[in-house]
Amino acid sequence: MTRSTTVAAAAALLLALAPRGVQAQQPAAAASTRDTVSLSLEGAVTRALGESDEIRLARSDVGLAAAQVRATRAQALPQLSANLAYTRTFASPFGGGGGIALPDSLSFSPDSTAPLAERVRYLEENATLAGLQGLGSLFSGLPFGQANTYTATLSGSQTLFSGGRTGAALRIARSYRSAAELTLVDREAEIVLQVRTAYTRAQLARELAGIARAALEQAEAFLAQERLRQRAGESSDLEVLRAEVSRDNLRPQLVQAENAAELAELELKRLLNIPTGQPVRLTSPLDAPARVATEADAALATTGRASIAAAERQVEIRDEAIRIARGAFLPSVSVQAHYGRQLQPSEIFGFGETWRGDAAATLNVSVPIFNGGQRNAELQTARLEAERARLQLTQLREGVQVEYEQARGEAERARAAIAARQTTVQAAQRVYDLTVLRYQRGLATQLEVSQSRLELLQARSNLAQAIADLRIAAARVERAVGGNGGD
Secondary structure, three states, rough: OOOOOOHHHHHHHHHHOOOOOOOOHOOOOOOOOOEEEEEHHHHHHEEEEEEEHHHHHHHHHHHHHHHHHHHHHHOOOOOEEEEEEEEEEEOOOOOOOOOOOOOHHHOOOOOOOOOHHHHHHHHOOOOHHHHHHHHHHHHOOOOOOOEEEEEEEEEEEEEEEOOHHHHHHHHHHHHHHHHHHHHHHHHHHHHHHHHHHHHHHHHHHHHHHHHHHHHHHHHHHHHHHHHHHHHHHOOOOHHHHHHHHHHHHHHHHHHHHHHHHHHHHHHHHHHHHOOOOOOEOOOOOOOOOOOOOOOOHHHHHHHHHHHHHHHHHHHHHHHHHHHHHHHOOOOOOEEEEEEEEEEEEOOOOOOOOEOOOOOOOOEEEEEOOOOHHHHHHHHHHHHHHHHHHHHHHHHHHHHHHHHHHHHHHHHHHHHHHHHHHHHHHHHHHHHHHHHHHHHHOOOHHHHHHHHHHHHHHHHHHHHHHHHHHHHHHHHHHHOOOOOOOOO
16 A cells, blocks of 8 residues: 655555454454354354254254154064953853753753653654753853953064055155255255355455445544644635535445444354354455366256255155055055963952963955046056156256356356456555545545545445355355355
8 A cells, every 4th residue: 555654644544444354354342252252154154054953954854754764664564463451341141151041841851760762752852952951051161251351462464465565665765765865965055055155244244344434434534634734724614524524424334334244243143043142253254265166067066966866866756656556456465363362260360270262364365446546546646746756856957057057157257356346446545545645735626535535445345245246156156066165
């Protein structure tokens, strides 16, 4: 920066331009260093990935998908269950036991001591009574109406064939889990982009506030110099009044810039889950990234993006849903087995009595015949859903490619703007220095000084904006190709 060694007032003016860069990033309020959170750009990204509510939600989705995979796999494995029950009967139509009692007129009691002819005649005449009494003795030994009943059963089942639906369900579950994991990666990349964008905007807002503050300090110094000139009889009251107006016009700009910086910091704190009252200090400089994009990145835009891979898993899921719908037209085969033991003691804890057992196995074949066309409708729906998933995948790929091209174009524009605005800042600084010197020598007006100051302020603001645009564009390029928005 060119300084005049002959004019002390001009030197004081130019010294006011010194604060910039990191100095402009210091908090406006004097906060305690102990309570201030120092954040670098990478530190902010790490914090967001560890504490972001969006990331925790995505991780819970991955856990839920893993649980669904286990639940689906369990349906394909043998099912085994055991049951133990005790029943207390308080009243029963079979209560009393003892079999069936017949009236005396219907009793069958042949006399074994009678002559053979009489015994044969008695048998011929009472044969029906013999059958009835035998039937009564048949039921007399059954445990109907017992007060205490213990039952122990062991049951098992296994699906042998389901028309391919079980295998398709397993593949769907695995694809769903993979899609959830890819969605987590995509959300992490999105969070990284948001944090880098918010951090850069907070840096830019602080830089602009610093520039506005430096301009106000410059105007204050200029006003002080005008008052000195007035006392020396070299300046009029009008010139002092103009300097005061010029200074006062800069105050709203400073207030606006500081408010914008505060809002930008609040957005960054929100993403990082930092309390709004906690002061932060941004330690990374606002400079241009070394790398933006290469020709090889264009191909990665449609192959390295996690969201595209997740959409591909959705297509796989829809294809498996078609197989499930087709399997509904095929027979299903399953086998069930049952083994049980039953005890009906006369006492509650009469476990020493005889347990009665039963065992059975069933082979079940279910053949679908007609259900009103529901299976056809489900198959048609599955095919349409698969087609929709493929179309959505194609649209996503095209959208990502457009996103990459837009980000790359914005990065190229910002890089060109930086080169041009760096030259503009140097020229504006030189013009301002010379205008101040000319004013001190009476060769320029105060309006020219104010105009050159405004041009310098605008040039520095434009340069800071171009650097921020390039950083954000670089982060979007990396996001488009599936990265985490690094430099």
